[in-house]
Amino acid sequence: MPFDSLHPSIRQVLEARGFGSPSAAQEAAIPVILGGENTLLIAPTGMGKTEAAILPLFHDLLNREHRPITVLYITPLRALNRDMLKRLREWAADLDIRIDVRHGDTSQAQRRKQALDPPDILITTPETFQLLFLGSRLREAVTGVRYVVIDEIHELASDERGAQLSLAMERLEEVSPGFQRIGLSATVSNPEEVGRFLAGGEREGSPAGEQEAVTWKPRPFRTVVVKWPRERDLRVEIPEVSKNDDELGQDLMCNPQVAAAMREMVDLMKGSRSTLVFVNTREAAEALSMRLGLMGIEGIGIHHGSLSKSIRVAMEEDFKAGRLRALICTSSLELGIDVGSTDLVIQYNSPRQATRLLQRAGRSGHTIDGTSRGVTVATSTEQAMEALAITELASAETVEEVRVRERPLSVLANQLSAMTLVRTYGIEEAFDLATGAYPFRSLTMRELRMVLQQLDNDGLIQHDEKSFWRRGKGRYYFYENISMIPDERTYPVRDIVTRRIIGTLDEAFVISYIEPGGTFVMKGAGWRVVEVADNGEITVEPHLGVAAIPSWIGEDIPVPFIVAQKVGDMRERLWEEKYGKDEDGDDSKDPGKENER
Numbered sequence: 001m002p003f004d005s006l007h008p009s010i011r012q013v014l015e016a017r018g019f020g021s022p023s024a025a026q027e028a029a030i031p032v033i034l035g036g037e038n039t040l041l042i043a044p045t046g047m048g049k050t051e052a053a054i055l056p057l058f059h060d061l062l063n064r065e066h067r068p069i070t071v072l073y074i075t076p077l078r079a080l081n082r083d084m085l086k087r088l089r090e091w092a093a094d095l096d097i098r099i100d101v102r103h104g105d106t107s108q109a110q111r112r113k114q115a116l117d118p119p120d121i122l123i124t125t126p127e128t129f130q131l132l133f134l135g136s137r138l139r140e141a142v143t144g145v146r147y148v149v150i151d152e153i154h155e156l157a158s159d160e161r162g163a164q165l166s167l168a169m170e171r172l173e174e175v176s177p178g179f180q181r182i183g184l185s186a187t188v189s190n191p192e193e194v195g196r197f198l199a200g201g202e203r204e205g206s207p208a209g210e211q212e213a214v215t216w217k218p219r220p221f222r223t224v225v226v227k228w229p230r231e232r233d234l235r236v237e238i239p240e241v242s243k244n245d246d247e248l249g250q251d252l253m254c255n256p257q258v259a260a261a262m263r264e265m266v267d268l269m270k271g272s273r274s275t276l277v278f279v280n281t282r283e284a285a286e287a288l289s290m291r292l293g294l295m296g297i298e299g300i301g302i303h304h305g306s307l308s309k310s311i312r313v314a315m316e317e318d319f320k321a322g323r324l325r326a327l328i329c330t331s332s333l334e335l336g337i338d339v340g341s342t343d344l345v346i347q348y349n350s351p352r353q354a355t356r357l358l359q360r361a362g363r364s365g366h367t368i369d370g371t372s373r374g375v376t377v378a379t380s381t382e383q384a385m386e387a388l389a390i391t392e393l394a395s396a397e398t399v400e401e402v403r404v405r406e407r408p409l410s411v412l413a414n415q416l417s418a419m420t421l422v423r424t425y426g427i428e429e430a431f432d433l434a435t436g437a438y439p440f441r442s443l444t445m446r447e448l449r450m451v452l453q454q455l456d457n458d459g460l461i462q463h464d465e466k467s468f469w470r471r472g473k474g475r476y477y478f479y480e481n482i483s484m485i486p487d488e489r490t491y492p493v494r495d496i497v498t499r500r501i502i503g504t505l506d507e508a509f510v511i512s513y514i515e516p517g518g519t520f521v522m523k524g525a526g527w528r529v530v531e532v533a534d535n536g537e538i539t540v541e542p543h544l545g546v547a548a549i550p551s552w553i554g555e556d557i558p559v560p561f562i563v564a565q566k567v568g569d570m571r572e573r574l575w576e577e578k579y580g581k582d583e584d585g586d587d588s589k590d591p592g593k594e595n596e597r
Contacts, residue, residue, distance in 0.1 A: 002030035006055060007062040013094045025226045026052040032222050033182060034059065040153070040183040040195045043226035045362035045372075049184045053149050054088060060146070061097055061120055067144035068098070068118035072172075074129060074165070075151040077332060085123055097121065103128050105309040114138070126156060126165040127483045133171060134421055145176045150198065153183035154355070157197045157402045160484035163411040166437035170200060171419065174433060181221070186362065187355045190401045191223045197404050197438045207445065216441040231371040234361060234391050238384040239264040239377065252291045253546050261379045262291055265346055268375060269297075272344035274319070275326040276333065278360045279348045282306055282552045285328050288348060289524025292328075294546070299325035302524045304332050306490075306552055307503040311523060328524070331356075331557075333363070347376040350386040352557035354393035355400055386559070389566035400560040404439050411484060412440065413451050417460050418478050420470035427452070427466055488553050491536045493522060505538065509550045514538060519547035 002022050003014055022030065025043035032039050033056040043049050057071050073088075085101040092099045100119040102111065104127070114122070118141040124132075132138045148169065156162035172179065183198040199221040203214035239260040249259035269275045279285045282304040289302040301315040301324040312332070319327045322341070327333070345364045351357040361374030376391065378384035393399070412434060419425050419433075431448050434440045452468055455461045460474045490504040491514075503522050505514065513520060518529045526543035533539070 002027050002034075005031070005034060005059075007059045009062060009095055010055060010058055013091065016094075023048040023052070025049050025224075026055070028226055029053070029224045030056055032224055033057075033180075036180055038181040038195075038199045038219060038221035040185075040188075040191055040198055040221060040223045041226075042185050042188050042191055042223070045186045045359070047226060049186075050087065050151070051091075053182050053184055054091070057121075057147050057149075058091065058095055058097060062095065066120070066146070067141070068120050069122045069141045069145055071121040071147045071149065072129070072142075072145055073121060073123040073149045073151065074126060075123065076125065076155045076161070088121065088123070092121070099123065126161050126168070127485075129165065129168050130418060130482055133168075133175075133418070139175075139422070142172060143175045145172060145179050147180045147182065148172070149182045149184065151184045152186075153194060153198060154185045154188050154402050157194050157404055159405060160408050160411050162197065163405055163408045163437070163439040164414065164484050166197060166200065166439050167411065167415040167434065170433050170436040171415070173200070173436065187358050187399045188402060189399045191225065193404060194402050195221045195223050200436050200438055201441065203432065203435050210445040210449070213442040213444055214435050216435065218438070232361065232395065233371055233373045234357070234376075234395055235374075236376045236378060236384055236387045236391055237264060238379075238381070248295075252294055254291065257379050261348070261377050262288075262295065264377050265348070266292070266295065266297055268344065268346055268377075269326050272373075274322065274324075274342045275344045275346060276342050276360070276363050277326055277328045277346045277348060278333075278351065279328065279330060280352060280557050282330055283549050284348060285330055286521045286524060287549050289328050290521045290526070290546070290549070293524055299323075300524065301327040303327055303329040305330070306505075306550075307523060308501045310500065311502060343373060345372070345374045347374060347387070349376070349378055349383045351376065351390060352386075352559050353400055353563065354390050354398065356557060357390050357394045358397075358399065361394070385570055386563065386567050389563055389570060393562065393566065398562075400562055407440055407443055407447070409447065409451055412443070412448070413455055414478070414481060414484070416451060416468070417455055417474050420461050420468060420474055421478060424467055424469040427463070427468065430468070489536075491538055493527070493538045493540055495527075496530055496539050496541045502540075505550055506552050508553070510536075510538070513548055513550075519543045519545075521547050521549050 003011060003019070025041060025047040029039060029041045029052040033053065041049055041052060054073075061070060085099065088099050098119040099121040100114055101123040102114055103125045115135055115137040118138065132142050150156065150165070156165055169181070181198050183194065185194070188194050196218045199219040201216050201218040204217050205215055207214050241256045241260045245256040245259040245263065248263065249256045252259055252262065254262075265277065277288065279288060285302055285304050289300060292300050301319060303312055303315045315324070315327060318324045342364045345361050347357065347360060351360060357374065357376075361372045364373050376387040378387050416430065419430065427448065431443070431445055434448065435443050452461065452463045456463050459471055460477050461468050461471055463469070489507040491507070491510050492501050493503050493505060494500065495502050514529055514532060516529050516531060519526055521527070526545055526547040527540035528543040529538060530541050531539040
């Protein structure tokens with residue numbers, strides 16, 4: 001049994017916590033990780049993937065002399081950081097292992113403490129990971145890293161955040177060579193691609209010319225896939241509009257179909273013990289929360305990235321403790337966070353991707369033998385058809401492939417500039433480092449020199465034929481552009497009653513709507529602007545009634561081709577059932593067909 005090979009102290013803790021035998025994921029992954037192999041573990045939600053990854057690392061910490069920081073645990077969301085910290089500290093407290101978290105919400109005092117006395121295990125985000133190379137004390141600490149765990153790796157592999165992370169991993173390889181890489185995910189349809197993203201690689205030989213790509217060899221890795229026939233109850237509803245919905249829509253300032261959807265969601269909440277309501281945007285979260293308040297529904301919380309840390313943490317804790325009947329959230333609570341005894345997930349309109357639906361529905365019945373209950377409530381025929389297509393794909397466990405973004409040069413520019421904050425780099429040396437990252441494996445020397453020239457033209461670095469080094473503007477540029485997430489200036493909102501910051505508004509909304517006496521919604525409640533200070537801080541007081549819904553910069557979830565194709569097939573079948581086909585099977589001559597589609 002895998003638990004038998006762990007340190008005696010770990011076995012004692014397992015026994016005390018009632019872990020008599022390992023889950024399938026733990027049984028399959030622990031021996032591989034103990035063997036020192038780079039490992040991609042793919043297993044359904046609730047299978048104990050975190051413990052499968054971290055118990056072997058606890059074993060190593062207890063068995064060998066080590067320097068902090070030995071383990072980096074990287075997650076894509078701050079809420080997931082906090083959840084991991086709580087879960088892992090419960091284990092580490094009995095093993096005399098020190099764990100801490102560092103991300104955008106970490107106070108300056110806590111950061112200084114971490115620099116002076118680094119923990120054994122540091123939980124962080126891809127963005128904060130970049131900063132560990134800059135401070136002299138932390139830079140020294142990361143030279144002792146032996147393990148990097150990337151949680152929810154599918155969430156990072158396909159975008160610029162992931163490309164940035166992959167380059168940072170190669171920078172870590174430079175100062176702490178040979179560290180073991182462990183990736184965790186519940187939903188990956190192309191594990192070979194994600195495994196190469198995780199492991200990285202190295203070039204073989206030199207390219208024929210500056211416009212030629214290198215011959216790239218991936219580092220070895222093992223993929224551990226655990227299948228588990230978990231029960232799922234997934235369905236789509238488009239509520240029928242009643243006469244009362246016309247009046248309700250007027251009260252809620254929405255059309256009758258949306259009012260019908262609100263009524264249906266309230267009925268679903270009343271029939272469950274604890275409900276997560278997922279939406280795709282922060283605007284939708286605020287709109288739903290406001291309307292539920294206008295309907296007189298109590299015990300509803302809201303969670304998204306533009307709310308203050310204190311509110312987000314309070315919402316998470318209140319929901320887990322059962323003090324909230326339902327929590328409306330964006331993807332901020334989509335990933336592997338312990339959400340307590342949730343027994344129902346409601347998705348408002350299409351989740352856009354089968355992967356999203358499986359992740360979100362998996363938040364309910366969050367145990368190995370639990371049943372995931374997910375209901376998508378649609379407000380239009382178009383939304384319902386897309387949701388039906390996605391539900392069919394999710395039920396068949398047919399999820400979208402993770403497509404790694406190829407050679408995003410803006411990310412390369414970001415990391416080249418960051419590298420100069422540490423030391424002068426040789427161009428050939430930087431080329432070796434960059435092409436070790438899977439997204440940049442086909443980078444050419446000509447492309448690298450073009451990026452260096454652009455950075456030089458912008459006054460961020462200096463370079464010659466062989467090397468490049470920092471300029472004064474480079475540090476400012478890097479700190480202003482740590483994240484690859486699109487951003488704009490934000491303005492803090494302070495409640496005049498409690499004197500607490502409740503969240504932030506984006507510049508575009510502030511310019512268009514915010515002035516003394518103006519009203520808007522935040523945290524699901526109305527607020528009236530009292531004052532806009534010279535420093536941009538917005539002071540507000542509570543306001544009863546309907547108010548403007550803020551808009552925030554961010555991307556809606558894209559619809560993958562496999563979903564769009566399935567919706568097209570559904571439309572085709574419906575057309576044929578209604579109008580039939582021409583004798584030759586070609587209905588494209590119908591003059592009304594194009595408009596109908």
